[in-house]
Amino acid sequence: MRTTAGVLVGALAAGAVAFTAPAVADDRQRGTERGRIVAVQPLRTLTTKDDVARVLAAAEFKTDEVRYGVDTYQLIYRTVDPAGQPTVASGLVALPRGGARELTTVSYTHGTEINRTDAPSMWRDGWAVGPALTYASAGFAAVAPDYLGLGLGPGPHPFLDVPSETTAALDLLRAAREFVPRAGHTLDRKVLVTGFSQGGTAATGLARALAGGADGWFRLGALSPIAGAYDARRELLPSLDDIPPPFNSGYTGYLLVSWNRLHHIYDKPGDVFQVDGIEQLFDGVHTGQDFFETLPPSLDLLLTERGRALIDNPTGPFAAALAVHDATCTGWTPRVPVRLVVSGGDEQIRPGHATACAAAFATRGVRAPIVDVGDLVYEGSTHNGANILGTAATVKWFMTINGS
Structure with missing residues (x-):
């Protein structure tokens, strides 16, 4: 989580986002609608690899594997909400300017x-788009x-809700497959899956869905999540007091508010929060x-005894x-290469998360090595630095797997 102030623009500032998916008659029809494109908005074109390198360097992302310029697009597409009802979501698609036609x-x-x-498709700063630009400029189709x-x-936003993170990610893959021929490319069946922090667990959720045949076209090709919170009950919750403020209170509040909306874990905010206005923050x-x-x-000042x-x-x-x-x-059981990327000095995600994930895979006979990419402080956080170093390590690994 970052704490830099966002700038609201246009309809967002007025609270007027009003995309509404049409009603569908049954599950079979809903299945055909998921992943269908509602709208496409071209974003920035970075014409040359030097243009990409400048944007990445400004956000402190590595530029070692930049080979191409990049075209970026915002896709609005049909998906489902946590209750399985039709809705829409947006996402970023970044494509290399050159390279192979099939990506x-x-x-x-x-x-x-x-x-x-x-969010990535809003392109408010280089941090939001840095990973997608990294992968696209290396010759992949990047979908975020x-x-x-x-x-x-x-x-x-249903924070840390893996089922809806998975459906949103899967349906953007489908929308991207529909879209990329318009940009002169096609997508092969293989998906290399990665993500950071909250997105690390979303990545393992998506990988599990792909491996289980959730889509008729796409197949899991490799998995490399970065600093994911795979064991929230035994690793994240016990460590919340040790996470620096305001992230400690922020993660706790976000989790309780979001999951109360989904699962009704308290009746009113005062049951769990001492501070007024927490729900409105999210x-x-x-x-x-x-x-x-x-x-x-501190959590002691945030939470009631019940909380x-x-x-x-x-x-x-x-x-x-x-x-x-x-x-x-x-x-x-992943039947593709898997590795779990961590930063040893991460102040927010303890190493036990990756250890627990690797141990779970090991029970299925799968070796998932834990790769420590070292420490980098970005905006005061080694956790944020894990995204930068992890992305650099992962793009190199994906290029090796892909034979690039």
């Missing part, structure tokens, strides 16, 4: 954002979903500056939702 796709799922304008409720999709419009001004520096007990000893619907979130590395 292998990299799916990148992004880390935690609170303001909808910070905004998730539900961020970008131009109707909100609020509407997709508030900014990092609002967080600094509203969130207390604290929920974090310390999850029960009921909260425990059930955690079990779903924490199952992305369990119960399936």
